[in-house]
Amino acid sequence: MSNLIKFKIDGKECMAEAGKFIVDAAADNGIYIPTLCNMKGVKPKGACRICSVRINGRLMTSCTTPVADGMEIESNSTDIQDLRKSIIELLFVSGNHFCPACEKSGNCELQALAYRYQMMVPRYPYEFPMKPVDASSPRIIKDQNRCIFCKRCIKTIKDETGRSYFVFRNRGHKLEVVLDEEMGKTINSATAHLAMENCPVGSILVKEKGFDTPIGKRKYDKEPIGSDIKL
Amino acid sequence: MSKKITIEPVTRVEGHGKVTIHMDAQGNIQQSRLHIVEFRGFERFVQGRPYWEAPVLVQRLCGICPVSHHLAAAKALDVIVGAGTGDGLTPTGEKMRRLMHYGQFFQSHALHFFHLSAPDFLFGVDGDPATRNIIGIALTNPELAVQGVMMRKFGQEIIRATAGKKIHGTGAIPGGINKNLSIEERDEFLKGADPLNADKMVSWAEEALDFFKKYYFANKDFVDNFSYFPSNHLSLVRKDGALDIYHGVLRAVDADGKKILHDVDYQDYDKYIEEEVRSWSYMKFPYLKEFGKEKGWYRVGPLARLNTADFIPTPLAQKEFEAYKALTNGKPNNHCLHMHYARLIETLHAAEMIRELLNDPDLLGDDLVIKGEKRKEGVGLIEAPRGTLFHHYRINDNDQIEMANLIVSTTNNNEPMNKAVNNVAKSVMTGKEVITEGMMNAVEVAIRAYDPCLSCATHALGKMPLELTFVGPDDQILDRKRSH
Ligand code: SF4
Ligand code: SF4
Ligand code: FES
Ligand SMILES: [Fe+2]
Ligand code: NI
Numbered sequence: 001m002s003n004l005i006k007f008k009i010d011g012k013e014c015m016a017e018a019g020k021f022i023v024d025a026a027a028d029n030g031i032y033i034p035t036l037c038n039m040k041g042v043k044p045k046g047a048c049r050i051c052s053v054r055i056n057g058r059l060m061t062s063c064t065t066p067v068a069d070g071m072e073i074e075s076n077s078t079d080i081q082d083l084r085k086s087i088i089e090l091l092f093v094s095g096n097h098f099c100p101a102c103e104k105s106g107n108c109e110l111q112a113l114a115y116r117y118q119m120m121v122p123r124y125p126y127e128f129p130m131k132p133v134d135a136s137s138p139r140i141i142k143d144q145n146r147c148i149f150c151k152r153c154i155k156t157i158k159d160e161t162g163r164s165y166f167v168f169r170n171r172g173h174k175l176e177v178v179l180d181e182e183m184g185k186t187i188n189s190a191t192a193h194l195a196m197e198n199c200p201v202g203s204i205l206v207k208e209k210g211f212d213t214p215i216g217k218r219k220y221d222k223e224p225i226g227s228d229i230k231l
Numbered sequence: 232m233s234k235k236i237t238i239e240p241v242t243r244v245e246g247h248g249k250v251t252i253h254m255d256a257q258g259n260i261q262q263s264r265l266h267i268v269e270f271r272g273f274e275r276f277v278q279g280r281p282y283w284e285a286p287v288l289v290q291r292l293c294g295i296c297p298v299s300h301h302l303a304a305a306k307a308l309d310v311i312v313g314a315g316t317g318d319g320l321t322p323t324g325e326k327m328r329r330l331m332h333y334g335q336f337f338q339s340h341a342l343h344f345f346h347l348s349a350p351d352f353l354f355g356v357d358g359d360p361a362t363r364n365i366i367g368i369a370l371t372n373p374e375l376a377v378q379g380v381m382m383r384k385f386g387q388e389i390i391r392a393t394a395g396k397k398i399h400g401t402g403a404i405p406g407g408i409n410k411n412l413s414i415e416e417r418d419e420f421l422k423g424a425d426p427l428n429a430d431k432m433v434s435w436a437e438e439a440l441d442f443f444k445k446y447y448f449a450n451k452d453f454v455d456n457f458s459y460f461p462s463n464h465l466s467l468v469r470k471d472g473a474l475d476i477y478h479g480v481l482r483a484v485d486a487d488g489k490k491i492l493h494d495v496d497y498q499d500y501d502k503y504i505e506e507e508v509r510s511w512s513y514m515k516f517p518y519l520k521e522f523g524k525e526k527g528w529y530r531v532g533p534l535a536r537l538n539t540a541d542f543i544p545t546p547l548a549q550k551e552f553e554a555y556k557a558l559t560n561g562k563p564n565n566h567c568l569h570m571h572y573a574r575l576i577e578t579l580h581a582a583e584m585i586r587e588l589l590n591d592p593d594l595l596g597d598d599l600v601i602k603g604e605k606r607k608e609g610v611g612l613i614e615a616p617r618g619t620l621f622h623h624y625r626i627n628d629n630d631q632i633e634m635a636n637l638i639v640s641t642t643n644n645n646e647p648m649n650k651a652v653n654n655v656a657k658s659v660m661t662g663k664e665v666i667t668e669g670m671m672n673a674v675e676v677a678i679r680a681y682d683p684c685l686s687c688a689t690h691a692l693g694k695m696p697l698e699l700t701f702v703g704p705d706d707q708i709l710d711r712k713r714s715h
Contacts, residue, residue, distance in 0.1 A: 100399050101288040133279050135629035141281055210283030214410045215395035
């Protein structure tokens with residue numbers, strides 16, 4: 001706790017330990033910056049850019065940028081809010097998100113962000129891509145319609161030897177995060193549940209688990225995303 | 232050489248109806264066809280989806296009766312997860328689902344009565360369309376309009392408490408339900424401030440019925456004779472023959488009351504029922520195989536249910552049922568507009584059932600779901616407000632839906648609605664070349680009796696925008712009229 005530094009977010013005086021990433025430093029000061037790909041305890045990659053802030057006139061991802069003494073950070077200005085909203089909209093239109101029938105609904109970070117940023121109708125046209133559902137594993141369904149390529153599963157769901165159950169396949173427009181076919185056959189129940197939990201959206205589903213938690217009783221039904229961050 | 236009259240809604244929302252009336256050169260009606268553009272993409276849309284999503288997905292089929300689809304799908308999946316074929320759920324699971332169903336039944340029937348049929352009764356079927364709607368009722372009979380609004384609200388609150396949301400809830404899951412009723416919720420429904428409590432709903436349902444009977448006895452000739460035609464009738468009945476809209480065996484009677492489908496297990500529905508495809512219609516025409524396409528078609532819905540059932544298992548509705556049956560000497564009722572009468576008796580029954588269920592401690596239980604040995608295929612039937620609804624699913628080894636077949640209530644009533652329109656056409660359009668307001672109203676009234684899901688928006692507005700066109704032998708337009 002010795003190495004405290006001072007910085008500002010939207011003009012508000014803040015303090016944090018040096019070297020912390022901006023998102024975490026902001027949270028320590030009761031300020032919420034939205035994240036999607038970022039996960040506590042996992043090395044950040046800056047994949048989704050939802051956490052963008054402006055520092056010295058430049059947009060930076062706050063999950064990968066350490067806070068520095070005297071830094072002046074702009075986070076809640078109208079244009080940054082709109083940028084975040086447009087990222088959310090893009091994620092919606094580039095997949096097939098049919099929330100009412102999605103088991104993740106109410107626990108989904110993307111959906112929760114859409115509510116928080118009051119997305120009504122996306123500004124972009126829906127792409128309605130044709131995406132497969134892989135149900136060949138006995139424990140997991142990988143629904144490509146809802147994957148946002150955040151890599152959280154790749155980074156966190158590994159076997160004892162450190163091999164990831166989930167991998168990238170193809171490139172460009174055909175890019176997919178898939179469950180490794182062989183490893184998918186033997187994945188155990190606890191790991192399957194963890195994978196579902198770590199996925200911010202409803203792309204990884206545990207088989208036969210559906211809707212046993214009533215609507216209204218789910219995580220973001222009670223409080224909007226980010227509500228846990230306050231002083 | 233033939234002429235064609237086309238009646239077509241001006242606005243297309245979720246589905247739309249279009250009526251063509253085919254005449255020969257002398258103006259005799261040859262055939263009437265009701266074209267309903269049904270959302271048929273659904274059966275393909277669910278293919279590949281994990282089976283447990285079905286009860287939630289299918290609700291999108293209809294904005295008017297999502298709960299019926301939700302429950303029919305859940306019943307089919309009960310079979311798949313090994314929870315029995317309709318009677319294997321835990322008491323809490325079954326009773327919560329029943330409460331949900333009666334709630335939806337009550338609100339749907341109330342909507343139909345107050346928004347769609349009461350205006351006709353109050354202002355006459357040929358009354359000014361500008362006031363022949365719920366707004367007209369609000370202006371002239373405000374207490375009636377309040378009842379309509381409150382009865383719907385009560386039903387919707389029941390749905391919310393059982394399904395989680397007023398529309399598109401998730402309450403029913405394969406093998407049971409995901410929540411019980413809290414004591415607070417129950418007490419609110421039983422003892423809530425006037426008028427939102429079960430006792431009031433029962434007495435209002437009685438009042439609505441009295442309101443209809445008054446109209447009926449003052450206009451007996453019209454109500455009895457409007458589009459009368461004999462038909463078979465089909466519905467679920469409880470094993471002992473009681474009216475049961477949630478579960479039972481499949482029974483059909485003919486126009487004289489003879490049983491022609493003998494209380495069979497609906498898991499085998501495809502042994503008894505076939506669907507005919509006709510080139511001019513998107514909607515199929517179901518019929519009882521044994522009797523063929525010509526003779527095997529049947530009606531479903533309130534009229535049919537009170538024709539197949541032997542009795543109603545709640546006292547007030549049973550009393551009304553007896554009086555109603557006496558009108559036809561205990562024989563099946565084939566009067567098209569008695570559908571409204573039957574619907575209101577069912578509304579009363581639903582209110583009584585809601586009250587009875589709310590007093591049942593099983594609703595508060597914690598044992599919600601039951602599962603057994605998994606199966607690959609399941610059928611779920613339910614009596615939706617508009618009639619028997621069939622859901623049939625088959626899954627693959629990976630738990631994905633491989634095949635879905637649905638026969639919705641409106642499809643079951645396809646042939647009867649065509650018959651009803653044809654009857655009307657024969658009586659008011661034969662030899663005519665100019666379209667009158669009366670013709671359009673008559674077609675509307677005939678179709679509306681069946682309360683088809685033509686379009687959610689038109690349901691809500693309480694009127695069906697029509698375009699009526701007379702087409703001469705050489706396809707020239709002779710006349711055209713629109714209702715707004
Ligand atoms: S993943 Fe999230 S946003 Fe996508 S359908 Fe499911 S709940 Fe909706
Ligand atoms: S499956 Fe889920 S966790 Fe994995 S990349 Fe896709 S969205 Fe992220
Ligand atoms: S949360 Fe920072 S880039 Fe995704
Ligand atoms: Fe419907
Ligand atoms: Ni509808």
